Amino acid sequence: MFGLNQKDKSTLIVVAALTLLAPFILNPFPEGSALAQFNAGYPDLMQRFVIFGIFAIGFNILFGLTGYLSFGHAAFLGVGSYSAVWMFKLVGMNVLPAITLSVIVAGLFALLIGFVSLRRSGIYFSILTLAFAQMSFNLAYSVLTPITNGETGLQLTLNDPRVLGQSATADGSIPVTNLLPGLEMRSTYVLDAGPWLFQFNLGYYLCALLLLVAFYVSIRIFRSPFGMMLRAVKSNQQRMNYTGLNTRPYTLAAFVISGMYAGLAGGLMASMDPLAGAERMQWTASGEVVLMTILGGAGTLIGPVLGAGFIKYFENIFSKINDNVLHGWFAILPDGIEDFLVFVVHPFIGKGWHLTLGILFMLVVIYLPGGLVEGGQRIGKYFKRGSDDAQSNDASTKPAE
Amino acid sequence: MGILEVKNVGKRFGGLQALGNVNLSVAENSVHAIIGPNGAGKSTLLNCFVGKLIPDTGSVMFDGQSVLGRKPFEINQMGISRVFQTPEIFGDLSVMENMMIPCFAKRDGAFEMNALSSVSSQRDIHEKAEQMLVDMNMADKRHMNAASLSRGDKRRLEIGMCLSQDPRLLLLDEPTAGMARADTNNTIDLLKQIKEERDITIAIIEHDMHVVFSLAERITVLAQGTPLVEDTPDNIKGHPKVREAYLGETAAA
Numbered sequence: 001m002f003g004l005n006q007k008d009k010s011t012l013i014v015v016a017a018l019t020l021l022a023p024f025i026l027n028p029f030p031e032g033s034a035l036a037q038f039n040a041g042y043p044d045l046m047q048r049f050v051i052f053g054i055f056a057i058g059f060n061i062l063f064g065l066t067g068y069l070s071f072g073h074a075a076f077l078g079v080g081s082y083s084a085v086w087m088f089k090l091v092g093m094n095v096l097p098a099i100t101l102s103v104i105v106a107g108l109f110a111l112l113i114g115f116v117s118l119r120r121s122g123i124y125f126s127i128l129t130l131a132f133a134q135m136s137f138n139l140a141y142s143v144l145t146p147i148t149n150g151e152t153g154l155q156l157t158l159n160d161p162r163v164l165g166q167s168a169t170a171d172g173s174i175p176v177t178n179l180l181p182g183l184e185m186r187s188t189y190v191l192d193a194g195p196w197l198f199q200f201n202l203g204y205y206l207c208a209l210l211l212l213v214a215f216y217v218s219i220r221i222f223r224s225p226f227g228m229m230l231r232a233v234k235s236n237q238q239r240m241n242y243t244g245l246n247t248r249p250y251t252l253a254a255f256v257i258s259g260m261y262a263g264l265a266g267g268l269m270a271s272m273d274p275l276a277g278a279e280r281m282q283w284t285a286s287g288e289v290v291l292m293t294i295l296g297g298a299g300t301l302i303g304p305v306l307g308a309g310f311i312k313y314f315e316n317i318f319s320k321i322n323d324n325v326l327h328g329w330f331a332i333l334p335d336g337i338e339d340f341l342v343f344v345v346h347p348f349i350g351k352g353w354h355l356t357l358g359i360l361f362m363l364v365v366i367y368l369p370g371g372l373v374e375g376g377q378r379i380g381k382y383f384k385r386g387s388d389d390a391q392s393n394d395a396s397t398k399p400a401e
Numbered sequence: 402m403g404i405l406e407v408k409n410v411g412k413r414f415g416g417l418q419a420l421g422n423v424n425l426s427v428a429e430n431s432v433h434a435i436i437g438p439n440g441a442g443k444s445t446l447l448n449c450f451v452g453k454l455i456p457d458t459g460s461v462m463f464d465g466q467s468v469l470g471r472k473p474f475e476i477n478q479m480g481i482s483r484v485f486q487t488p489e490i491f492g493d494l495s496v497m498e499n500m501m502i503p504c505f506a507k508r509d510g511a512f513e514m515n516a517l518s519s520v521s522s523q524r525d526i527h528e529k530a531e532q533m534l535v536d537m538n539m540a541d542k543r544h545m546n547a548a549s550l551s552r553g554d555k556r557r558l559e560i561g562m563c564l565s566q567d568p569r570l571l572l573l574d575e576p577t578a579g580m581a582r583a584d585t586n587n588t589i590d591l592l593k594q595i596k597e598e599r600d601i602t603i604a605i606i607e608h609d610m611h612v613v614f615s616l617a618e619r620i621t622v623l624a625q626g627t628p629l630v631e632d633t634p635d636n637i638k639g640h641p642k643v644r645e646a647y648l649g650e651t652a653a654a
Binding site for chain 1: 472474477478489490502505506509511512515517518519520522562
């Protein structure tokens with residue numbers, strides 16, 4: 001099926017199950033319970049999980065396969081967002097043309113930046129991409145204000161032409177993004193199962209579907225001769241050149257493909273919430289996708305998806321915990337100890353969640369250089385060894401009987 | 402007219418005249434060795450053949466076409482494969498994948514955007530790579546990571562990768578450098594076997610006289626960037642100029 005081998009097929013099925021059942025998986029705790037704050041099954045949060053998943057999958061095609069570490073991929077995400085918002089302003093509120101344009105514009109932009117940056121490799125390549133992204137950020141922030149609306153960010157207004165739609169709805173408000181007329185991105189079906197609330201959002205399922213397509217394409221690229229060449233670039237460029245292979249078009253193609261993934265992510269972001277700001281292009285945003293890919297496992301198929309989910313979960317859940325919540329947790333302890341524990345934990349929560357992320361990142365990089373995927377493999381091996389031992393014990397005891 | 406014609410090649414690095422007026426002709430289907438003491442310019446000369454260096458003067462013609470100004474990958478596509486002094490292989494890839502990459506390069510050229518076809522469906526490439534692994538006596542190591550091979554196996558793999566492209570000219574840069582005696586002899590046997598089984602020209606740069614005299618049909622002796630003599634191995638052994646410049650004790654012993 002789909003031209004995949006057995007192992008890749010199971011990986012794809014696992015990812016499909018995780019994304020399609022996310023409204024259940026991410027909402028394991030009943031509403032109103034003390035643990036409900038760890039629920040993440042809300043439309044906007046789930047959308048962010050998969051959108052950043054797409055971003056990281058694309059980044060991994062460049063970084064994981066060729067080893068070229070781009071520090072400017074947020075630029076393509078930003079360009080994708082601006083393109084999509086302009087489509088909403090000029091053409092109409094349908095997301096499909098907007099997303100298509102995002103991917104194309106980001107791809108062209110990546111072709112330009114990649115053509116220049118890929119003249120160098122290693123740290124110089126990283127610096128070049130970083131420089132380009134910061135230039136893009138500054139252009140968007142100030143110079144190109146007529147196009148980007150500067151620091152306010154690009155937003156929809158009632159005066160937008162929207163030639164294939166309407167400038168304003170009948171009741172005088174700005175129309176919302178849709179898949180087909182009437183199928184709004186924000187429309188959500190709420191399943192009320194006793195104390196549990198499960199939310200099924202159309203926008204999320206569009207993102208999830210595109211993530212699956214993006215993931216499937218990434219598997220095909222990994223298993224293709226082209227993907228093998230990209231790994232060969234990472235391994236030994238000298239041998240590539242002396243084997244009659246031109247490395248430049250290979251790396252450029254990988255760069256453009258990953259730029260298009262970033263554009264897709266940016267377009268989806270704007271489709272879920274039609275605004276685009278320059279901060280999406282800032283270097284911290286580029287750094288975030290590097291963290292996601294390394295944390296999950298660079299060069300692995302599923303790693304970037306896990307890394308993106310992991311970071312976005314912690315960002316949203318840890319940052320919501322405040323001192324009051326902590327006092328609630330430690331309330332059973334004597335007052336002095338309670339205050340002391342809250343004091344100790346305080347820097348790691350709320351606005352300090354980056355501290356927690358930093359520590360987790362260090363632990364992963366030091367103890368699991370292959371990322372979360374390596375962690376999973378080690379656990380898998382541990383259990384496998386356990387069952388092997390059991391079998392060999394059986395074998396050794398049998399003759400005695 | 403040889404398959405590789407080198408005329409008046411000179412190369413200067415700052416104040417050092419690395420090569421001065423080198424003339425050399427490698428006959429088709431021969432084994433031609435280039436020897437010389439350290440610093441004689443052997444590697445510089447080789448680098449001029451493969452596009453790594455461009456000589457200041459002179460011309461290098463391969464099969465009637467100039468190689469000067471062409472990039473290494475273009476020169477390889479013309480039919481010249483190079484084996485490095487330290488084996489250059491794809492260490493992160495499996496032995497089988499290492500062997501498949503040159504097969505792809507031979508079939509599809511310098512770049513092919515086949516991102517949606519799968520490696521496992523490329524039957525012709527698999528067959529060719531598999532055959533080459535059998536020829537190189539490495540079929541049992543096909544799933545190993547190339548970086549974990551022994552030095553001798555890395556060398557075999559690299560030679561196999563070059564041969565899988567059916568090159569017309571194989572360039573070997575000190576193929577036995579740093580090898581134990583047994584590995585050196587294995588490599589000599591392998592190269593002899595290649596010579597017997599294929600229509601191939603081999604140009605070899607070598608320090609080890611044992612290797613040179615076991616393989617070469619013609620020998621060029623390079624000293625201080627200029628060819629001293631070019632002759633058959635037997636004549637080179639007894640040549641007084643060569644003894645003086647290079648062989649010295651080796652020939653006496």
